[in-house]
Amino acid sequence: MGIKNFQGNHVGKEAAEAEKITVRDFMTEDITTFKKGQPILEVxxxxxxxxxxxxxxxDEDGKLIGIISEGDCIKQISESRYYNQPMEATNVEDYMIKNVETVDPDMHLFDLANKFLTLKIRRFPVCHQNKIIGLVSQKNVLKTALALHGHNWKS
Structure with missing residues (x-):
């Protein structure tokens, strides 16, 4: 009785190429960023x-200082009504997540998939030398995995 491999059956040269896929290969580079001091209503x-x-x-140097989501904005709407405070006086940094988990562009696809499972986060900023160069989401991973499955793994 031999050792079982639970990674599936890989197919030669194409499988070797699949093993080299990193975040840089499938991240979204055309991203919308928000600026420190930007009014929450604009966001x-x-x-x-x-x-x-x-x-x-x-920030003004392009360095990542946080991430803002629809949920963060909804929290602001709720608190604005509850505390009777005008939304016009609120900036993005008042509600953004400041302790942001990022990923390196050279992180392997399968390591990223595991990070998504472990941290239960929907997207990660991709940073190089403290500057954001892209964004990677769970959907990016799914699309890449489906493309690989069709070309590199036996069913």
Missing amino acids: MEALVKLGISGGPVV
Whole structure:
């Protein structure tokens, strides 16, 4: 009785290439960022207009300082009504998540998939030398895995 391999049956050269796929290969580079000091109402308008669920917040040097999501904005709406405070006086940094988990562009696809499972986060900013260079979501991983399955793994 031999050792079982639970990774599935790989197919030659194509499988070897699949093992080399990193975040850089499938991250989204065309991203919407928000700026420190930007009014929360502007952020909400952008999320709705662009049909996105959130985005990174950067300082004047382009360094990542947080991430804002629809949920963060909804929290602001709720607190605004509860505390009777005008939303116009609120900036993105008042509600953004400040302790942001990021990923390296050279992280392997399968390591990223595991990180999504472990941390239960929907998207990660991709940073290189403290600057954001892209965004990677669970959907990016799914699309890449489906493309690999069709070309590199036996069913």
